[in-house]
Amino acid sequence: MLVTLEGLDGSGKTTVREGLQAAYPDATFTREPTNDSWYGEAVYRSIGDDDADSLAELFLYTADHAAHLSRVIEPALEAGDLVISDRYSDSRFAYQGATLEVSPRLDVDDPLEYVVDIHEPFSIDPDLTIYLDIDPETAAKRAGATNKFERADYLESVAENYERLIAREPARFVRIDATQPPEAVLEAVTGVVADAVADE
Ligand SMILES: Nc1ncnc2c1ncn2[C@@H]1O[C@H](COP(=O)(O)OP(=O)(O)O)[C@@H](O)[C@H]1O
Ligand SMILES: Cc1cn([C@H]2C[C@H](O)[C@@H](COP(=O)(O)OP(=O)(O)O)O2)c(=O)[nH]c1=O
Numbered sequence: 001m002l003v004t005l006e007g008l009d010g011s012g013k014t015t016v017r018e019g020l021q022a023a024y025p026d027a028t029f030t031r032e033p034t035n036d037s038w039y040g041e042a043v044y045r046s047i048g049d050d051d052a053d054s055l056a057e058l059f060l061y062t063a064d065h066a067a068h069l070s071r072v073i074e075p076a077l078e079a080g081d082l083v084i085s086d087r088y089s090d091s092r093f094a095y096q097g098a099t100l101e102v103s104p105r106l107d108v109d110d111p112l113e114y115v116v117d118i119h120e121p122f123s124i125d126p127d128l129t130i131y132l133d134i135d136p137e138t139a140a141k142r143a144g145a146t147n148k149f150e151r152a153d154y155l156e157s158v159a160e161n162y163e164r165l166i167a168r169e170p171a172r173f174v175r176i177d178a179t180q181p182p183e184a185v186l187e188a189v190t191g192v193v194a195d196a197v198a199d200e
Pocket of ligand 2: 047086096
């Protein structure tokens with residue numbers, strides 16, 4: 001079973017992941033961008049470059065995702081593991097969907113749909129996606145605005161894209177109020193994951 005954690009920068013994904021690791025020591029925990037491959041290194045170079053080409057950046061993230069699927073996700077799912085990924089394709093749909101809204105070169109009506117379509121022929125859909133819901137102002141403050149994506153105005157359009165994704169697939173997403181204290185957020189997330197595992 002593939003469970004993904006999604007939300008704005010600073011929504012508390014890392015904090016939740018650490019708590020879930022204690023509750024599910026045998027699960028496979030992973031993340032995007034990956035932090036153990038040269039594909040992921042290329043992505044982080046791009047994140048650190050304020051002048052990065054937004055279309056090139058989409059394909060770097062997507063290349064990292066393709067390698068992540070073949071190296072980590074598919075083998076773990078085939079072995080029957082519970083796989084929990086801190087960010088996954090919805091991050092691309094929401095973040096690159098927002099970045100490409102203002103791209104002068106990409107000639108499509110709806111960048112979010114374009115990014116979704118790129119994934120369709122090769123990717124694996126999550127069984128469950130936990131959306132840590134937080135307002136963009138609080139998210140930007142918590143994240144500390146350390147990179148170009150962590151500004152409240154940009155996070156506002158990312159949040160709108162997440163809302164579109166949730167509206168498209170309400171059964172896959174579970175929304176958790178991420179403005180609660182960390183213990184309450186973790187308890188809510190752990191309960192949702194436990195229910196999903198029990199139903200499998
Ligand atoms: N529920 C919460 N309430 C208040 N602060 C939180 C909460 N969850 C996380 N934080 C703090 O917010 C910051 C970002 O959290 P983090 O888990 O790294 O988020 P993300 O991985 O989504 O960027 C950290 O300083 C963390 O301690
Ligand atoms: C996976 C992914 C992340 N991102 C962005 C979100 C983050 O701002 C940045 C790095 O992700 P991450 O290291 O998970 O940041 P955080 O822990 O603060 O949430 O990359 C995308 O724009 N597209 C993607 O496909």
